[in-house]
Amino acid sequence: MIDYKVGEVAKKVGINVETLRYYEKIKLMPKPKRKESGYRYYDDLDLKRLHFIKRAKELGFSLKEIKELLGLKIESTATCGDVKHLSEHKLEDIRKKINDLKNIESVLIKLINQCLCEAVSTDECPILEVIDSDIIE
Amino acid sequence: MIDYKVGEVAKKVGINVETLRYYEKIKLMPKPKRKESGYRYYDDLDLKRLHFIKRAKELGFSLKEIKELLGLKIESTATCGDVKHLSEHKLEDIRKKINDLKNIESVLIKLINQCLCEAVSTDECPILEVIDSDIIE
DNA sequence: ATTGACTCCGTACCATACTACGGGGCTTAT
DNA sequence: ATAAGCCCCGTAGTATGGTACGGAGTCAAT
Structure with a gap:
């Protein structure tokens, strides 16, 4: 359960930081915990979720559909x-x-x-x- | 080898007329033959192509990729x-x-x-x- | 022959899914 | 302690793939 910062997550998953913030905004990703600095910190479950989102997109699902799949x-x-x-x-x-x-x-x-x-x-x-x-x- | 007008094609395939024109513009669909009126006329092969395009999109291929598949x-x-x-x-x-x-x-x-x-x-x-x-x- | 439905074209607008920008704060290594 | 390299946020711009609009010509039925 390591804490990853946005940049690390982005790099690991192969998306970029703005996309991550965007997913948060549209509620595809949950709000991550923040430390005193205000920085976002993510865990391994978040990484998993992002990997799924990335691949599901390539499989032809829209972000809306992906949200539904995750909501099941x-x-x-x-x-x-x-x-x-x-x-x-x-x-x-x-x-x-x-x-x-x-x-x-x-x-x-x-x-x-x-x-x-x-x-x-x-x-x-x-x-x-x-x-x-x-x-x- | 019946000749179909844009509207008929659109209805049969389940897309709309503007989309058909759009596909022609981006060269995903070949220029159809025109009669004296200037109207476009399509044949069964065009319909087939459009059905393929429609489904391939749903399978997660971009129009660019679909063009490549059709170009094979x-x-x-x-x-x-x-x-x-x-x-x-x-x-x-x-x-x-x-x-x-x-x-x-x-x-x-x-x-x-x-x-x-x-x-x-x-x-x-x-x-x-x-x-x-x-x-x- | 005229009315309604269809077609033409160019251009402008739209939704989705990002992506970039810019001014500022935080953190970490020297 | 200071500078490089992160991160913050809001806002604006972009690419893809359509979708709508509007004025004009065509077609088909009455």
């Missing part, structure tokens, strides 16, 4: 049903993404193999075969 | 090596995405099961277990 927790039996509902919804979404990415994956593999076989040139975009793979409609 | 084609033996190289790079990228999404998937499944078992409430964010799943570092 059982806080009382009252919200348990909500959490379940929301999670199931997200799950479906994610499964579709996995499927579509797999389609793109297989088209790319095919394309790479064609390159190996000295295939003839074409005007068409091979990647559009993904559409015929039926998942993306 | 063997145009001559000269570019064949390039295409292979680029495709392999994209492939790696996509495989990582699939992996990370699978991790998120399994955490969500776990969470849903906890909801069913009337688990106790927690302050932590279950989704952060994804980080421990080792893929996201």
